[in-house]
Amino acid sequence: MKDRYIAVLAMAGIICLLSYTSNDSKGYTVEELRSLYSSGDQSRWPAPHLFDEAKEGFQDIGVLPEMKFPEDNPYSEDKMELGKMLFFDPRLSKSGQISCASCHNAEAGWSDGKSVSLGHEGQAGTRNAPTLLNIGYAKTFFWDGRAATLEEQVKIPIENPVEMNLHMSLAAKNIRAIKEYKPFFVKAFGNEEVTEDKISKAIAVFERSLISPPSKFDQFISGNKNALSDAEVNGLHLFRTRANCINCHNTVYFSDQKFHNLGITYYGSKYEDLGRYLITHKNEDVGKFKTPTLREVAQNKPYMHNGLFPELTNVVMMYNAGMVNETPKGDQLNDPKFPHKSGMITKLHLTDDEVFDIVAFLKSLNTDTHKMRPPELPGYPSQIK
Numbered sequence: 001m002k003d004r005y006i007a008v009l010a011m012a013g014i015i016c017l018l019s020y021t022s023n024d025s026k027g028y029t030v031e032e033l034r035s036l037y038s039s040g041d042q043s044r045w046p047a048p049h050l051f052d053e054a055k056e057g058f059q060d061i062g063v064l065p066e067m068k069f070p071e072d073n074p075y076s077e078d079k080m081e082l083g084k085m086l087f088f089d090p091r092l093s094k095s096g097q098i099s100c101a102s103c104h105n106a107e108a109g110w111s112d113g114k115s116v117s118l119g120h121e122g123q124a125g126t127r128n129a130p131t132l133l134n135i136g137y138a139k140t141f142f143w144d145g146r147a148a149t150l151e152e153q154v155k156i157p158i159e160n161p162v163e164m165n166l167h168m169s170l171a172a173k174n175i176r177a178i179k180e181y182k183p184f185f186v187k188a189f190g191n192e193e194v195t196e197d198k199i200s201k202a203i204a205v206f207e208r209s210l211i212s213p214p215s216k217f218d219q220f221i222s223g224n225k226n227a228l229s230d231a232e233v234n235g236l237h238l239f240r241t242r243a244n245c246i247n248c249h250n251t252v253y254f255s256d257q258k259f260h261n262l263g264i265t266y267y268g269s270k271y272e273d274l275g276r277y278l279i280t281h282k283n284e285d286v287g288k289f290k291t292p293t294l295r296e297v298a299q300n301k302p303y304m305h306n307g308l309f310p311e312l313t314n315v316v317m318m319y320n321a322g323m324v325n326e327t328p329k330g331d332q333l334n335d336p337k338f339p340h341k342s343g344m345i346t347k348l349h350l351t352d353d354e355v356f357d358i359v360a361f362l363k364s365l366n367t368d369t370h371k372m373r374p375p376e377l378p379g380y381p382s383q384i385k
Contacts, residue, residue, distance in 0.1 A: 030230045033237050038225035048240045051344045054247035054256065061240075062252045063218045064295075067136050067208055073151060073201045075208070078187035081375075083206030085184065086199055088374045092171045093164035095120060100157070100203065103129040106372040109299035110210060115307025120165035126273060128307035130292055131300045136208030137253045143289045143305045144276050145259065150204035155196070168196045175199065180378035212295055216364040228364055235361025238354055243319070245358070247344050254294035254365065261287040263323040263341035264308065268332060273306065277337070287326075287339030298363045312359050320355060322347035 028036075028046065036044050042060055050058060069075045086092065090099040103117040104110045110132040117129045127143050141147040147156060157163040158171050166174075175181055175194050182192035189198055217236070220227035228236070239245040248256050259276045265287030266272045276285035289305045303309040309318065318324075323345045328338045350358075 028237070030233055034225055034228075034230075034233050037233065037236060038220050038223060038227075040221070040223045042221075046237065046241065048246045048250075049242065049244060051244075051247050053342070053344055054250070057256070057258075059251045061246070061250060061254060063214070063222060064134065064137065064212065064252050067211055069136075069205070069208060070149070070151075073204060075205055076188065078184070079189070079202050079205045080209050081206075082184045082188040083202035083204070085181075085375050085377055086175070086203050087206050089175075089377050089380075091174045091178070091380075092158055092166065092199075093120070094166040094170075098164050100154075101374065103157070103163075104132045109133070109296055111300050113301070115302050117163075119163040120161065123162045125162055127305050128302065131296055132207055133210050133296045134212055134253065134293060135210065138255075138293075139257045140290065144279050145290055146279050150207055151197075151200045154200040154203045154207075168199075172196045172199055178379040184378065212367050215295070215367050217361075220364075229360065231357045231360040232364045233361075234354075235357035235359070236364075238350070238358050239361055243316075243348055243350060243354075243358055244344060244346070245319075248291045249294050254297075255291040257291065259285065259288035259290050260342045260344070261339050262289070262304075262345060263287075263326055263339075264304065264306075265326060265339045267326060267339050271306070274337075275305070283337050284340075286337050294362060295365050296367065298366045299368060312362055313355065316350075316355050316358050316362075319345070320348045320350045 033046075036046065042062065045060070048060065067075075087100045087104075090097050090102075092099065098119060103112045103119075105112055111129045114129070116125045116127060118124055130143070135141075135150065138150075141150065141153040142156070147153040155168050159165075159167055164171075172194055181194065185194055185198065186192050188202060214222070216227045216232070220233075239249075248258070248260060250256050261275075265275070267274075267287065274286050276288040276290075277283070279285075297303075298312060301310060301312070303312070303315050309315045323341060325341065326339060328335065332338050
């Protein structure tokens with residue numbers, strides 16, 4: 001992974017820190033920006049810089065609303081507590097050693113801190129584990145959008161041979177055999193019957209309960225004008241304007257929940273990942289991946305679908321350089337599947353200070369208050385660590 005990271009930096013021409021100085025006028029003083037953005041009135045905010053591609057369905061960034069639960073899986077405290085136990089229970093895996101929490105660790109921002117996750121018998125996956133914080137606001141799931149609901153998402157890693165490697169029916173059988181679980185199913189669902197559907201619904205309810213409290217950014221735009229530093233305020237403005245971040249990282253979730261090609265497909269190499277194409281089989285989707293949320297982003301490194309970039313500064317620097325241009329060669333010249341980078345990815349000509357201001361703003365989206373002790377598991381000899 002380190003070799004791939006260095007190669008990408010070299011291709012983009014940014015092995016060292018940027019030194020380009022922009023002559024563009026920002027148009028506002030920091031105090032003016034502070035007043036506008038902290039006013040509590042989004043109509044007073046400076047207009048965002050949007051590409052035509054981003055305008056459909058665009059919603060500006062803002063404060064998270066109350067979580068909505070689907071009609072066929074409403075919230076209850078008992079269901080959430082059952083889901084929490086199941087989330088941490090390794091008996092949902094073939095080895096009896098891997099739980100959902102293995103790749104979504106509360107101590108690591110509900111991810112695992114690895115470039116790609118390790119699963120059954122130490123097998124390495126091909127993609128980075130995204131955070132589960134605020135996952136209930138998502139509309140599709142996984143980097144390629146293969147699941148349409150959280151309930152559907154729950155089953156996929158359990159059955160994946162590289163992850164937990166156990167058919168859902170066998171996972172349900174394992175839980176069904178644990179008599180200590182029965183009272184919890186009665187409380188959550190009204191009877192002690194253990195089914196695949198109930199397991200999925202309980203875990204999904206627990207995952208929807210993982211919601212960030214208000215961040216410094218949320219407090220700032222809600223009227224606390226001193227919640228952000230000058231650097232963070234400037235970074236917020238750059239995020240919405242010259243840095244183009246708002247084109248993909250919009251809505252209160254800080255994701256447009258669309259799929260984009262950033263130019264790091266590794267098409268035709270051993271590291272190739274065709275992304276969204278593997279689900280839709282449309283040529284235009286080759287190399288497209290879902291825009292991740294930026295809430296809590298500072299504690300969820302490394303970054304990108306393959307965990308390529310170790311730090312936030314690396315990511316912003318790459319966007320500043322316009323990412324990488326993948327150029328077809330030989331037989332690829334006539335290849336209808338050859339990937340094309342999004343037209344929204346362009347060189348930004350930001351100064352070093354502006355890069356660091358954007359990073360400072362992104363860190364203001366963190367709350368760092370999500371530690372959770374694993375629960376006592378029914379019928380388990382000792383608490384899972």
